[in-house]
Amino acid sequence: MSFNKKSPWILHYDATSCNGCDIEVLASLTPLYDVERFGVVNTGDPRHADILLITGSVNGQSIPVIKQLYEQMPDPKAVVAVGICATSGGIFADCYNVEGGVDKVLPVDVYVPGCAARPQSIIDGILKACDILEEKQKALKGR
Amino acid sequence: MGKRTVVPFGPQHPVLPEPIHLDLVLEDEKVIEAIPQIGYVHRGLEKLVDKKDFKQFTYVSERICGICSFMHGAGYCMSVESIMGIEVPERAVFLRTIWAELSRIHSHLLWLGLTADAFGFESLFMHTWRLREQVLDLFEQTTGGRLIFSVCDIGGVRKDITPEMLDKIVSVVTNMDKELRDVTSVFLNDSTVKHRTVGIGLLSKEKALELGAVGPMAKASGIRRDMRTQGYCAYKYLEFEPITAEEGDSYARMQVRIGEIFQAIDLIKQCIEKLPEGDIITKIKGNPKGEHFTRVEQPRGEALYYVKANGTKFLDRFRVRTPTFANVPALLEILKDCDLADVPILILTIDPCISCTER
Numbered sequence: 079m080s081f082n083k084k085s086p087w088i089l090h091y092d093a094t095s096c097n098g099c100d101i102e103v104l105a106s107l108t109p110l111y112d113v114e115r116f117g118v119v120n121t122g123d124p125r126h127a128d129i130l131l132i133t134g135s136v137n138g139q140s141i142p143v144i145k146q147l148y149e150q151m152p153d154p155k156a157v158v159a160v161g162i163c164a165t166s167g168g169i170f171a172d173c174y175n176v177e178g179g180v181d182k183v184l185p186v187d188v189y190v191p192g193c194a195a196r197p198q199s200i201i202d203g204i205l206k207a208c209d210i211l212e213e214k215q216k217a218l219k220g221r
Numbered sequence: 222m223g224k225r226t227v228v229p230f231g232p233q234h235p236v237l238p239e240p241i242h243l244d245l246v247l248e249d250e251k252v253i254e255a256i257p258q259i260g261y262v263h264r265g266l267e268k269l270v271d272k273k274d275f276k277q278f279t280y281v282s283e284r285i286c287g288i289c290s291f292m293h294g295a296g297y298c299m300s301v302e303s304i305m306g307i308e309v310p311e312r313a314v315f316l317r318t319i320w321a322e323l324s325r326i327h328s329h330l331l332w333l334g335l336t337a338d339a340f341g342f343e344s345l346f347m348h349t350w351r352l353r354e355q356v357l358d359l360f361e362q363t364t365g366g367r368l369i370f371s372v373c374d375i376g377g378v379r380k381d382i383t384p385e386m387l388d389k390i391v392s393v394v395t396n397m398d399k400e401l402r403d404v405t406s407v408f409l410n411d412s413t414v415k416h417r418t419v420g421i422g423l424l425s426k427e428k429a430l431e432l433g434a435v436g437p438m439a440k441a442s443g444i445r446r447d448m449r450t451q452g453y454c455a456y457k458y459l460e461f462e463p464i465t466a467e468e469g470d471s472y473a474r475m476q477v478r479i480g481e482i483f484q485a486i487d488l489i490k491q492c493i494e495k496l497p498e499g500d501i502i503t504k505i506k507g508n509p510k511g512e513h514f515t516r517v518e519q520p521r522g523e524a525l526y527y528v529k530a531n532g533t534k535f536l537d538r539f540r541v542r543t544p545t546f547a548n549v550p551a552l553l554e555i556l557k558d559c560d561l562a563d564v565p566i567l568i569l570t571i572d573p574c575i576s577c578t579e580r
Contacts (some may be wrong), residue, residue, distance in 0.1 A: 092239050094262045097576045098287025098368045100238050101331060105357075108334075108350035122235025139260045143232055143240070169284055172272045175265040194287055194368045 085117035086208050089127035091147055093180065094170075095134025098194030099161035103131055106197035113201050116208075124150040129207045131200075132180045133160045135167040141183050148184050154214035156207040158188045161195045168193060225253070228561065232261050236339050236565040239575040243568075247561060255556040257549065263579040267539050274534040275301060275509060280371055285541060286577040287368045288331065289519045291324045293577075294373040296517040297539070299453065300528040301375050304509040310500040313377035318455040319390070319492045320364070320372065322485040326394075327356040328520035329478045329485075332572045333408060336475070339565045340417045348404050355393055362386060377502030387493050394486045405479045418471040422555040422567045425469055434551040435544050436522020437481070438571055440465045441473035448518035459491045471570045478572075481520075508532055519544055521572045543577035 092100050106113045107120055121127050124147045132144060148157070159180045162168035166179045180186050187210045190203035226247045232240030240261035246254040269281050282297035283290045295317050302309055330353040337345035357367045363382050364370035372379050382390070408414055424434065429442035439446055440463060447463035449456045464480035466473035509530035517524050522544030529538040548571040555567055 090238075091233055092262065092576075094264050095239075095576065096284045096287045096290075096369075097239065097574065098284070098290065101287060102368065104238065105350065105354070108354075109347050110351065110354045122233075124233075134262070135264075137261075137263060139263070140232075140240070143261065147233060169281060170264045170266065170269075172269060173265040174268055175263050193284075196367065 085119065086128040086204070086211060087119045087121045087126050088129045088131055088204065089121055089124050089147065089151070090131045090133070091144060093132050093134040093136045093140040093144060093164065094176065095161065095163060096194075099133035099163070099192075099200075102194050102197050103133065103160060103200055106200045111197040111201060113204060116201075116205065118204060125152065127151050128155060128211055129204060130155065130157045130184075131160055131204075132157065132164050132184075135163045135170060135176045135178060136180055136183055137175045137177060141177070144180070144183060154211050154218055156187045156210050156214070157184050158190060158203045158207050159186045160190045160200055160203065162191060162193045165189045165191070224248075230564065236569070238335070239573070241568075241573065241575050243556075243564075245556075245561065245564065250561050252556055252559050252561060252564065255553050257553065259575070259579055261579070262576045266580040267541070270536040270539045275530065275536050276375060278536065278539065279374060282539075283369055283371060283373070285543075285580055286574050288328050288574060289324060289521070289524075289577070290369045291320050291373060292517055292519050292524070293541070294371070295321060295454070296515050296524060296526040296541075297528070298373050298375050299517070300513045300515040300526045301509055301530070303513045303515065304511045304528060304530055305375075305505060305507070307376050307503055307505060309377050310503060311497045312381075312499045313501045315455045315492050315496045316378050316382060316501065317373060318459075319382070319489055320360075320370075321454065322488045322492070323356055323359060323390075325485045325520045326397075326482050327353055327360075328572075329482045330356070332478060332520075332569070333405075333475075336566070336569050337408075339569050340414070342414065345404070345407055352397060352400055352404065355397055359390055359393060362389075374502060376505045377500070379502065381501050387496070391490060391493055394489055398483070398486055401482060405482070408475055408479065415472065417563075417566055418475060421471045421563055422559065422570050423468075423470050424551055424555055428554060429469070429551060432550040432554060433547050434522075435547045436519070436572075437474050437477040438522065438548050438551055441477045442469035443467045446523075448516045448523050451516065453515070453517065455492060455495075458495055459488055461488060471566060474570050478520075508534055509536075521545055521574055521577075522547065524577075541577075541580065543574065543580075545571065545574045545578045548573075549578070
């Protein structure tokens, strides 16, 4: 079954991003980049989502929120860390309220580099996550 | 009188690109009170002055917010320059103004798109963001970055704009002007858009003054307050009038922002006409000592930067007061007695930038 790969729904959450990556995620949905041509739909509901896009590093207050979002998503699911902050904390790694990258809390499947990540690389990251979804789907079936 | 219910709004919500939590106390469909809870984006950026020296901090200050990144960088650089008594070359001052006004166009187009999305006008959202990409292309061609471009430095700017590129900027913004008239006429004349914005979120002039609203929020209530009139950067050489409206509703705020887009196009053209020749950066020596306040007009309103330096590489204190922070009391005021269905539009009407506010 490859429904997920044909049309993955993405959920975007801003953990502690500076907005730069967030608006690039939105920009990749708009006409010039148009991620919808790969069947990708942006949703606001975690229960409909296949891929979780997280921008920015995590802090004490956003950890429970992203954990809850992840738990609410149906299996199989993939997590994409967008931007350098989500990968390692980036320039804010030394801040007192920054715990580090998203992988401190959730299992991250794809890391997208950049500050701010460019729409092209975000689209690339989403497509990589689609392949991972497919594998996870097969593993689920075989269980 | 109906029963009171509390509806939690956020931190994750389709209309919010950024997390903020509001507890909406409802009586039937009317919002009686909105209780905000923030802290989801707090990083503790101001404290980084202990770990990054004042030159490196330019990059940190640009990452306060990805939308008005250039203006944050410029505001910080202007504060440090004033402390150190650095004379910034005239050409750099004009180049800063060009980039700042381009940022204003991109920020207001972004806001128009998100607002269209909030009231469900998807195609309008796509059209404004299509136009916005032209501005981002200009950024990329002149600086190398789309959103965060690190072109502003203490003492001036890092990159010059070639005469050919200046011609291109003029032709792009002139062509954009025509397309913008088409798109913005939908915002201003379409009956469905009017239905969602006219008379919604009224803020009187007295209330706006009392709550300390800034930027388009204040201007739409008839307060003629624009930091650019103070004449920082190259604004002292340019001719412009702050754009205001009287009604104080969501529609008036949209009018002000649309007016500011066309004003920014005019200011860019004026800058390019008056652009002097010369150096773009002054070499700096030594470390800053002293303190300074800078006030900058961002797309969302007045931002205030405070820098205190002690003569070493590391600053004592850096403080920003961002426009969204100043507008939150006004937001809570207009949320009172509104319909639950209007809450997304009202939150967007202040053009919230949570990452600026919490840093």
